[in-house]
Amino acid sequence: MSNLGTDSSLPVVVIGAGPVGLAAAARLVERGLPFLVLEAGPVVGDSVRRWRHVRMFSPWRFNIDRAARALLQSSGWTPPPQDDLPTGGDLVTHYLEPLAALPQIAPFLRFGARVVSVGREALDKAVTAGREETPFAVEVALADGRRETVRARAVIDASGTWTAPNPMGAGGYPAAGEQQFADRIAYGIPDVKGQDRARYAGRRVLVVGGGHSAINVLLDLLTLKEAVPETAIFWAVRRADPQRLFGGGAADALPARGELGIRARQAIEAGTVTLLAPFRTTGITAAPQDGLQVTGNGQEVAVDEIVVATGFRPDLSFLREVRLGIDPALECASALAPLIDPNIHSCGTVRPHGAAELAHPEPGFYIAGMKSYGRAPTFLLATGHEQVRSIVAALAGDREAAAKVELELPETGVCSAQPTNRKDIRIADTAVKCCAPAKV
Template sequence: MMPLTPESPLPVLVIGGGPVGLAAAAHLATRGLSFLVLEAGGHVADSVRRWGHVRMFSPWRYNTDKAARALLERAGWVAPDPEHLPTGRELLRDYLEPLAAVPQIAPHLRLGVRAIALGREAQDKVSDAGRADLPFLVQVQTADGAVETLRAAAVIDCSGTWTAPNPLGAGGYAVPGEAAAADRFAYGIPDVLGGDRAAYAGRRVLVVGSGHSAINVLLDLLALKQEAPETAIAWAVRRADPQRAFAGGAADALPARGDLGSRAKAAVEEGAVTLLAPFRATAVEQGKDGGALTVSGTGAAGPVSTIADRVVVATGFRPALSFLREVRLGLDPALECAAALAPLIDPNLHSCGTVRPHGARDLAHPEPDFYIAGMKSYGRAPTFLLATGHEQVRSIVAMLAGDRQAADKVELELPETGICNTQLAGAVAPVLADTGGGCCPAPKKPVSCCG
């Protein structure tokens, strides 16, 4: 297609009204391009609202987009303290909700509208003829169940992954008995100190996962245990050596992120948390009359099981791809991210997800003018920082506008994680140079270090 201009008859469709989707809207508005943002929830950034109780480990200075700040400041917005660590609720209240309300964005935002199918007008994914010149058609479902069809010149999918959590099973599927006990399970980061407190206080709780989300839940449960001492906490990780879950510590340039691992390690050493490592769940059995759950799995010495009243599965997320069935996607077969991005973020190689700055070219798919940005762009890779998404959409919008120079000039400066090692064949390799696929202790140029 030709570059988009303010006179282009069809809008750019942004799927997802969260932090990255709204940043895309800000860049589109700044360039004067027509756009429409679809948010599936009834409120802006509905997924952020679901983890509103969680404090982010990156301060405000890494969490706002440049174009968005410019629009907000024009509307009289006063930026928060750049060193403050916001909660999800603060991110909503002090940034995302004001951004959604600016006059350059508000008329182009639709809430309660979910994309259910996307493709080219009157052409399935097999057909080649004139494909790039055809508009996109997207079927959407509104909150009342009605289905509409919209047309777009380009699409940026920023729908995230929060609504598609990974299941308990280490093989990627729910284990037998998991669905039947769904009312005893939570996925992600439940609000155990707030709205969900009654479900966890005084109960036996099993937390599964080794990332920052799992550790956040553990630390909240430890705080709950101070008020309800009978609360018992078990932590299951799939790795035989849990040290990578504790990594970072004082070496992390984001102190709050490094502190998570340090506090979790101390809780295990003090006996406040029972560590099960390795533990790969294989089944869930519910006791009679709503009794305790028996979660079975395999450990270092063979079969093992643990008893729990509640299970929190914090094993990451995956992209929802079903509505993109008629889009020509160029996905890595393992990570389900854009193929060019996969080698840079592969968690089998990188312990922190450090990648060189990347933009539209790395995120492109075989379908012209279609991009996935934000958390969803990383597919199943677990490490992503918000600032990465901001730079992604800046580059994508520049490319759509035909400004290839701006699209290719991708720069991103993020802090070190303190866990920047590359695992090769089970051995820790030396730190790589900043032009390669590894982590950079003292970058000579801006790099993305996500953790």
């Protein structure tokens, strides 16, 4: 587990300076292991900043890694109120930026460093002899156009999935016309009430997706509609049973999450949002007056703008020379798949997991954080913290610590996978998509 055959003076390369990547850095500091964090963006938390206007479901006390907290507090940092619900912007300003600025971490952060390939030095994937003793070679494209290769003893890929959204097409590929009309389609959670307001005000807007990210967009559009009544809102979901869209409502273990479902239901009942269900998008064509005609299930809807909030998928393209053990359905580590399969589990039934479940056939290589879940939507930030704690323990050769994986059992019912009879966890288990990827 510790990849001891590789030169221990080489750094552990962490890909991504988001919440999980920086938690990994804090754990590496804790263990005294050399490391280097490579971030494709120009700043820490680059992807988080893209949903900085979105408020998270879970309070601060579940969003800060323990090792990171210890480092910050030793520097005199004052933690934010632990029961407050941060926005993505709050997470960056009050946690990620101070953490990245610490002297134990800042010198080992590189921005504008996009990883374009990971493999073994001078060995392709087919070569077995001497593989485990050979350092990793991580090729990086720098902001100035140069390429550089970083040698590493191990690699933790915490690059996330934000830059790889799922397409609008119901079959997993872009719908006919989706690429042609890309300038009229936004993915994720646009800032409808802020910088993107002019794009949607007074327009016919179709929101595609059945999770809490889609509901967030809908509620922002409803606020916009109060100021600009001509705004028309359509909501397309693939489920045949629309009642399952609204989660736990007033009984939800996370009140902020439950409130989203309540407000969405009220909007449907009031007729301020037109629900299209089931609706599986098959095509987009031009319509009169510069509109778009969207078709699916024999239905048609005419709109001006589309927001696609159908989740994300992992980018595995730069890992082609790494020996991956990938589940064919979820695109996560094979051992992890049965623990997180959304066809079987909600986040309330996902057991704690660490290095053993996240390991790939390539010794010393791990995927952590949101990307580790592949296409499963039930990731929790606290889960990512536990993942990297276990992974770093494994890289340090501490097998006992790596194997002992557990999550705190939050009083608010944020999902724990320890066996329990607590009522609030049972409520969380019944919620549909209880852990929206962009926000928890």
